[in-house]
Amino acid sequence: DVVLTQTPVSLLISLGGQASISCRSSQSLVHSNGNTYLHWYLQKPGQSPQLLIYQVSNRFSGIPDRFSGSGSGTDFTLKISRVEPEDLGVYYCLQRTHNPWTFGGGTKLELK
């Protein structure tokens, strides 16, 4: 199985600050069709995960441009600028390139 390693496990950020989360894969996430199926989610307390970024760098509908995704191959990054209170929760990366689909271990974003 593809292992996704997320770092850091937890992140203390001040309101208005910037956060960066890394997701490293044990193998390349480039699909044979050329697409890279690496997505990012935020799970707020008491809620279901919500899609933030799909296929590395595409913001989902309604997601503010404070969220950005980048990377290629095995190394991916989610950046959150100007952190707001509603950004708090656990962030996950997910790969859907290789079967079985797998999640990163999660990164908890908390306020400093």
Place this chain on the structure above:
Amino acid sequence: EIQLQESGPGLVKPSQSLSLTCSVTGYTITSGYDWSWIRKFPGNKMEWMGYISYSGSTNYNPSLKSRISITRDTSKNQFFLQLNSVTTEDTATYYCARAGSFAYWGQGTLVTVSS
């Protein structure tokens, strides 16, 4: 608006079967996409369990081997999870979701395996 909702027992005894239903509104499950089950264990670990496609084919996580079955009732626009021979390690919050980029999720249902 696409909505998914899980339902089923919140408590299952060890060695028995866990059965959950996902009811979908706002989209017909035979129109497209794969329809998945995902679970979140106590702590943060998430596991994709499997899916049933819009055409009815299935794909399961090998970690669940022969314990899992995902079926559907197209007349009710529902799909189902059955997990056999459960143990306490199957205690988790279970989500149904529309695969693709998993843009749509149910609210989740906590299933506790305990005698």
